[in-house]
Amino acid sequence: MKEIRPYKIALYILGIMLILAPVVYFIPDEGMKAGPVELNFLTLEDFNHPKKQENADITDILDEIDTSLNTPFKPLIKHKNGSNGNMGAPGAGSFEVESSTELIMTDAGKANLHKFFEVLSSAASNKEKISILHYGDSQIEGDRMTGFIRERIQQQFGGNGPGLVPATNVYDTYAFNQTYSENFKRYTCFGGGSLKNRKYGAMASASRFTEEPDSDSLDLSELTEQTGWIEVAPSGRAFNRARSYNNVRMHYNSCIATTLLRVYQNGSVIHEDSLVMDGGQHSVKLSFGSTPGPLKFEFIGKVSPNVCAFSLEGDYGVQVSNIGMRGSSGTIWGRMNQNVLSTMYSELNTKLVIMQFGGNSVPSFKDSASVRNFASYFQGQISAVKRLNPGAMVIVIGPSDMSVYDDGLHVTYPLLPYCVDRMIAATKKSGAAYWNLYAGMGGFNSMPSWVEKGLAGKDYIHFSGAGSKFASQMFYNALMSEYAKWKGN
Numbered sequence: 017m018k019e020i021r022p023y024k025i026a027l028y029i030l031g032i033m034l035i036l037a038p039v040v041y042f043i044p045d046e047g048m049k050a051g052p053v054e055l056n057f058l059t060l061e062d063f064n065h066p067k068k069q070e071n072a073d074i075t076d077i078l079d080e081i082d083t084s085l086n087t088p089f090k091p092l093i094k095h096k097n098g099s100n101g102n103m104g105a106p107g108a109g110s111f112e113v114e115s116s117t118e119l120i121m122t123d124a125g126k127a128n129l130h131k132f133f134e135v136l137s138s139a140a141s142n143k144e145k146i147s148i149l150h151y152g153d154s155q156i157e158g159d160r161m162t163g164f165i166r167e168r169i170q171q172q173f174g175g176n177g178p179g180l181v182p183a184t185n186v187y188d189t190y191a192f193n194q195t196y197s198e199n200f201k202r203y204t205c206f207g208g209g210s211l212k213n214r215k216y217g218a219m220a221s222a223s224r225f226t227e228e229p230d231s232d233s234l235d236l237s238e239l240t241e242q243t244g245w246i247e248v249a250p251s252g253r254a255f256n257r258a259r260s261y262n263n264v265r266m267h268y269n270s271c272i273a274t275t276l277l278r279v280y281q282n283g284s285v286i287h288e289d290s291l292v293m294d295g296g297q298h299s300v301k302l303s304f305g306s307t308p309g310p311l312k313f314e315f316i317g318k319v320s321p322n323v324c325a326f327s328l329e330g331d332y333g334v335q336v337s338n339i340g341m342r343g344s345s346g347t348i349w350g351r352m353n354q355n356v357l358s359t360m361y362s363e364l365n366t367k368l369v370i371m372q373f374g375g376n377s378v379p380s381f382k383d384s385a386s387v388r389n390f391a392s393y394f395q396g397q398i399s400a401v402k403r404l405n406p407g408a409m410v411i412v413i414g415p416s417d418m419s420v421y422d423d424g425l426h427v428t429y430p431l432l433p434y435c436v437d438r439m440i441a442a443t444k445k446s447g448a449a450y451w452n453l454y455a456g457m458g459g460f461n462s463m464p465s466w467v468e469k470g471l472a473g474k475d476y477i478h479f480s481g482a483g484s485k486f487a488s489q490m491f492y493n494a495l496m497s498e499y500a501k502w503k504g505n
Contacts, residue, residue, distance in 0.1 A: 070425075072462035078469070080116055081493075083164070083485040095279065095287035098305040103262045104333035106140050106174035115497035117456040117490055119411065120440055121449040126498075128447055132409035133502045135367050136334065140174030143332040147179065147364040149218065150338055152372030155416065155478060157340030159191040159254075161372075164488035166336035167255040172496075175333025177261030178254065180364075183223035183246060183323040187340060190253035192328060193310075196246040199225045200323075205351040206344040214353045215269045217297070217324030218360045219339050222269075224320040229272075236273055239318040248326050249310035262304045265327040266313055267363075269297040269356055275317035281308060291321055297359040299327075324360065335364070346373030347393055349400040358404045366405050371398065372453075374415035374439055375477065381431040391438035398446040410448035413491065414439045417454050417463040419476035426464045426476050433460065456490045 121129065139146050148169070150162045159178070170176065178191040184202045185194045203211045204221040212230075216222045225244025250259045266277075271291045277300060279287040292298045302311075315323075329335050341348070349357075377390050398410055414436050419426035436454050443450040457466060466472040471483030479487055 071465040072458040074458040074465045081486050081489050083489045092288035093285050095302050097303045099262050099303040101331045104174045104330035107171040113493045113496045115493035117494045119449040122444050124447040125449045128409050130502050145332050146367045148336045148368040150370040153344050153376050154342040158187045158189040159338045160484040161488045162338035164485050168492045169334050170257040173334050176330030177328040178258040179335035179337035180325045191258050193249040193251045197244045200244050206341045206348050215322050215356045216352050219325045222322040222324045226320040241318050243316050245314040247312040260307050261328045263329045265299045265301045267299045267324040268321045271321035273319035278314040280312040297356045345377045349397050361405050368409045369401050370411050372413035378429050378432050387435050391442045395442035412443045412450045417457050419463045428460050
């Protein structure tokens, strides 16, 4: 191999610099167009004085957050109730916390929040079961953020289990384990395959083991009986409260043909049921003396119902469900059957809905008008959630800081702060509360600091596991700060 001498390398580099120097000097700062192609080059100012990455200082924010969880045809077989009704008691610990952030709301929003605190504080003592539904985009998928918030709330106010889990899960999660037969297909109202009857239920998704029929008028003689199955089980990776539950419910609707359900435990049939054929929203409930382990739900029929979700719960207390919708802007409630939604929300005794959205919309904003349009539409979504859940509280968690790569630097998306401002205004008008995740992180250009400390990924959008805990603890502190004020009244 021919040896390349150092002086030749130096001459080569010098030659490249001499070629590029006129380009840097003469090309306008805003670039130039060569036909349909836009050309951008390093400016002379940037060449002489390179820009430096500016990161927000988040040291004080992180120092004050404590994420430790160590706070003190033949007769059907019918499964018999095995619970003594005692799973769900709260643990030890104090709700009095210091918070660097706060919930932003009007007096009307505060009154609604206090109504939620009333049922939250008495759920365990009354042996009542209430639900908190945490909707969000990919920032929460797989139980990120929700899992930590759930553990905190259930420790303090009672409850067990991960709450609602999807009929067929497609995201990696540590909250539960699940497998299912290949003929089960998932449908959602926020992307991918959709249901013509729009009967998704509270998780905005449902699954079927046969295709959805074009109409309710079917010639069943032409159809072949099929079998599909779904197995759900506790996960050893889940937080302590989520891995223990003793009540399991299967939520379904759109059953229009005979469907037999068999439930297996340890290979043996423990329950058989014929699903209700009126097409409405129903559930099958099984109760156990302790966490049951893997349960296999086998469905046999010619036309599949919509299987909406499973509920994995204790006997009483607070159920906190993670409903992650990758790619969603949170503008989905008008795409779902309202009767099915309201029925399922009522069955769950929904008392708080957390709506964590905005992040997927930020990159698409072109101007301030597009931000205002989104905020206005999102306000309509808050109103829809409140209408479907009479008396329930709504808390909006807006987008985190997000960075766009610009001229070699990671900087906050230009219209993100304005989006936060408009979402706060929309939330306050709706009688809901807003928690400012963007400000809680440190505001402008805080995301690079979170990435630097291992609290967010290299996409400069999503939190890491550790970052999710920090963000979740900040939210919980803000919620409990308001609870402590209410409790002191």
